[in-house]
Amino acid sequence: MVARDRTFSVILEPQPEGGFTVLVPALPEIVTEGDTEEEALAMAEDAIRLMLEDRAARGEEIPRDSSTDKTPAANAAWT
Secondary structure (H helix, E strand, C coil), rough: CCCCCEEEEEEEECCCCCCCEECCCCCCCCCEEEEEEEHHHHHHHHHHHHHHHHHHHHHCCCCCCCCCCCCEEEEECCC
């Protein structure tokens, strides 16, 4: 069962050419981007949801949020 009350820290990185890249330290396989902060965070939320569904379907552990050396710029919650 997928835990729907998880919150994951994300790292929102502005890109020199414009737009933003989002990393999810607890789910290192997720790297996404968007033209605006809102779009980038929405893409991250979708990626987190899909990754959690995939892990649950395969019977894999769903990780807790992990700490990182970087200060998270935003949080994405899957509700």
